[in-house]
Amino acid sequence: MFAEFLQYMLSGITVGSIYALAGLGFAIIYNASHVINFAQGEFIMIGGMASSVLVAAGLPLWAAVILAVLLTMLVGLALEIFAIAPARDADVVTIIIITIGASIFLRGVAQLVWGKSPRSLPAFSGEEPINLFGAALARQSLWVIGVSLLLILLLGWFFNRTLFGKAMLATSYNRLAAQLMGIGVNKVLTLSFGMSAVLGAVGGIIVTPITFTSYEAGIMLGLKGFSAAVLGGLGNGAGAVAGGLLVGIAEALGAGYISSAYKDAFAFVIILFVLFFMPNGLFGKRSTERV
Amino acid sequence: MRTMRTAGLALAMAFAATVAGQAQAADDIKIGSFVSSTGVMGYMGDQEKKVLETYVERINKQGGVLGRPLKLIVYDDGTEAEKAASFTKRLIENDEVDVIIGGTGTPQTMAAVPQVERAQVPFISLAGGIVITDPVKPWVFKTPQSDKMAAEKVFGDMKKKGITKIALLSENIGFGKSGREQSLLAAPKYGIEIIADETYGPKDPDVTAQLTKIRGTAGVQALFVFGAGTGPAVVSKNIRQLGLTEPVYQSHGVASKDFLRLVGTAADGFRLPVDGLVVADQLSSSDPQKPVVVDLKNTFEGQYKTDVSTFAGHAYDALMMTVDAIKRAGGTDKAKVREQLEKTKGFIGTDGVYNMSPTDHMGLGLDAFHMVVIKNGDWVLSD
Numbered sequence: 001m002f003a004e005f006l007q008y009m010l011s012g013i014t015v016g017s018i019y020a021l022a023g024l025g026f027a028i029i030y031n032a033s034h035v036i037n038f039a040q041g042e043f044i045m046i047g048g049m050a051s052s053v054l055v056a057a058g059l060p061l062w063a064a065v066i067l068a069v070l071l072t073m074l075v076g077l078a079l080e081i082f083a084i085a086p087a088r089d090a091d092v093v094t095i096i097i098i099t100i101g102a103s104i105f106l107r108g109v110a111q112l113v114w115g116k117s118p119r120s121l122p123a124f125s126g127e128e129p130i131n132l133f134g135a136a137l138a139r140q141s142l143w144v145i146g147v148s149l150l151l152i153l154l155l156g157w158f159f160n161r162t163l164f165g166k167a168m169l170a171t172s173y174n175r176l177a178a179q180l181m182g183i184g185v186n187k188v189l190t191l192s193f194g195m196s197a198v199l200g201a202v203g204g205i206i207v208t209p210i211t212f213t214s215y216e217a218g219i220m221l222g223l224k225g226f227s228a229a230v231l232g233g234l235g236n237g238a239g240a241v242a243g244g245l246l247v248g249i250a251e252a253l254g255a256g257y258i259s260s261a262y263k264d265a266f267a268f269v270i271i272l273f274v275l276f277f278m279p280n281g282l283f284g285k286r287s288t289e290r291v
Numbered sequence: 292m293r294t295m296r297t298a299g300l301a302l303a304m305a306f307a308a309t310v311a312g313q314a315q316a317a318d319d320i321k322i323g324s325f326v327s328s329t330g331v332m333g334y335m336g337d338q339e340k341k342v343l344e345t346y347v348e349r350i351n352k353q354g355g356v357l358g359r360p361l362k363l364i365v366y367d368d369g370t371e372a373e374k375a376a377s378f379t380k381r382l383i384e385n386d387e388v389d390v391i392i393g394g395t396g397t398p399q400t401m402a403a404v405p406q407v408e409r410a411q412v413p414f415i416s417l418a419g420g421i422v423i424t425d426p427v428k429p430w431v432f433k434t435p436q437s438d439k440m441a442a443e444k445v446f447g448d449m450k451k452k453g454i455t456k457i458a459l460l461s462e463n464i465g466f467g468k469s470g471r472e473q474s475l476l477a478a479p480k481y482g483i484e485i486i487a488d489e490t491y492g493p494k495d496p497d498v499t500a501q502l503t504k505i506r507g508t509a510g511v512q513a514l515f516v517f518g519a520g521t522g523p524a525v526v527s528k529n530i531r532q533l534g535l536t537e538p539v540y541q542s543h544g545v546a547s548k549d550f551l552r553l554v555g556t557a558a559d560g561f562r563l564p565v566d567g568l569v570v571a572d573q574l575s576s577s578d579p580q581k582p583v584v585v586d587l588k589n590t591f592e593g594q595y596k597t598d599v600s601t602f603a604g605h606a607y608d609a610l611m612m613t614v615d616a617i618k619r620a621g622g623t624d625k626a627k628v629r630e631q632l633e634k635t636k637g638f639i640g641t642d643g644v645y646n647m648s649p650t651d652h653m654g655l656g657l658d659a660f661h662m663v664v665i666k667n668g669d670w671v672l673s674d
Contacts, residue, residue, distance in 0.1 A: 012500070118553060136499070138528075212521045
């Protein structure tokens with residue numbers, strides 16, 4: 001009995017940390033501009049696809065990872081410079097719609113360049129699972145959990161302890177005031193896309209050995225990551241992780257103890273309930289509008 | 292005056308050109324097609340489109356059919372049933388095609404069915420769902436084996452091995468969903484009892500929860516996984532992670548090289564039903580399908596430098612069967628072509644040997660499938 005429960009929990013934590021890792025990427029752009037970047041899933045996909053293509057071409061894993069992260073960062077910067085910047089004075093909603101268009105564009109380019117076949121990466125530290133009291137955990141899951149935790153710490157440090165992070169937050173609160181205080185607002189926005197792309201790429205690379213990847217992998221990861229981020233409170237790293245884990249564990253326990261046919265329904269019910277009673281998510285700060 | 296004459300001349304020339312164009316068009320045999328070369332089923336439709344293009348070109352080089360060249364019109368429905376429906380309309384009304392080949396998936400096919408029935412155009416589908424030809428619709432045919440046959444082939448193999456109680460793990464949409472329904476229907480006929488019935492989503496990153504539940508069900512002798520795409524690859528890895536020891540069967544949905552590349556050796560020992568094309572090299576030389584599948588494999592892989600998959604075979608069979616029927620009908624009269632398609636007997640394709648009849652518009656028997664076992668990340672024939 002206990003072994004079964006533990007296996008369900010491990011399954012939930014594995015899935016949850018994948019959602020969390022995908023959700024973390026939404027935080028930076030949201031914190032800089034209150035824009036929800038719907039091309040975040042495509043950053044994840046580009047990271048995963050680029051690294052698996054490079055590994056298949058014979059590069060060692062570390063080199064493929066570095067190149068894939070750099071490539072995704074360039075894509076993120078280019079997206080901001082060529083698509084977002086020209087519409088900088090537009091509404092947040094307009095910019096969100098631009099990111100949706102960009103996601104479709106990036107998916108199309110990936111399909112043309114890398115083809116339609118799904119791809120994979122070898123697990124970083126072997127395929128042999130770890131046994132815990134009769135339950136089995138894939139080694140790659142530890143990578144996912146570990147990297148998620150590391151990224152939360154980094155994000156927290158960046159937004160609270162560095163001048164640039166504070167400048168980013170200031171830009172999102174009041175762009176004019178930030179500009180008057182000497183913050184290069186445009187540079188902040190451009191860099192926020194580059195950094196989000198890096199976060200997405202890292203996530204995409206780490207989860208590829210578990211989930212595999214294809215040109216359209218970004219749709220699912222982006223959607224689940226977005227759910228995790230909203231559930232935890234947008235812009236909050238720890239919130240995204242808590243939200244992702246909650247969704248993942250609910251799915252696994254639901255599939256295990258009730259029925260796998262209704263697995264997705266449990267996650268949606270939880271999200272609806274939380275957002276009904278806590279509209280800003282589990283860890284979101286309450287925002288007040290001045291009239 | 293002079294301008295009038297020029298205008299008149301231009302008009303006459305335009306008229307002549309139109310008439311000539313029509314004469315040209317009437318001479319062509321128009322093969323209309325809609326496949327999903329992008330979207331979720333892009334990896335399937337892409338191969339279908341390539342095969343149609345390659346073989347139409349080849350047939351035209353050899354002088355066409357009945358001395359008339361083939362003209363292929365292909366649209367991409369992006370794996371959306373609504374688009375499939377509107378392209379079908381376009382093929383029938385604007386392009387005025389003689390026959391339609393297409394419908395990569397069952398939903399796309401079923402979206403086209405009402406229109407081809409109304410317009411009375413022969414239609415050969417490339418999808419596996421049994422609803423396409425059961426009940427029989429006069430103008431609708433299909434080439435791939437049905438999901439029901441895959442289930443029956445697997446259950447037959449289980450019966451031979453004395454397996455009676457199994458767990459079914461299927462994808463919760465499309466291919467896997469239809470496969471689950473057909474498996475539940477077919478199981479009693481083979482004395483098989485499905486004592487655990489679980490599902491997973493096509494993009495789920497982990498299915499160890501479902502597998503743990505199956506492991507905890509007493510009496511399970513084998514596991515049958517019904518799905519396509521990356522899902523079954525995730526399932527295979529999770530089966531190894533949990534160390535399940537029961538025999539594992541997969542469906543024909545994973546009979547592609549992509550699957551083997553994804554799982555590496557994690558699927559070793561799994562058994563599945565595949566069509567002749569997948570094991571072209573391993574078929575005995577006395578097998579009537581051997582020359583057909585080897586020709587398609589060599590032509591396709593020579594031209595596109597990528598592995599041929601079972602989906603290419605569905606399109607190949609549909610095109611060749613159409614050409615065969617048009618030859619026997621002595622022209623493109625739609626009613627005659629339909630009648631000849633229905634009379635197709637002993638036609639050797641890549642999916643098997645077709646014997647159509649007024650009550651069977653798919654025409655394949657269970658011998659169209661071969662059981663294979665996966666060894667060292669490759670298929671080995673085990674019939």
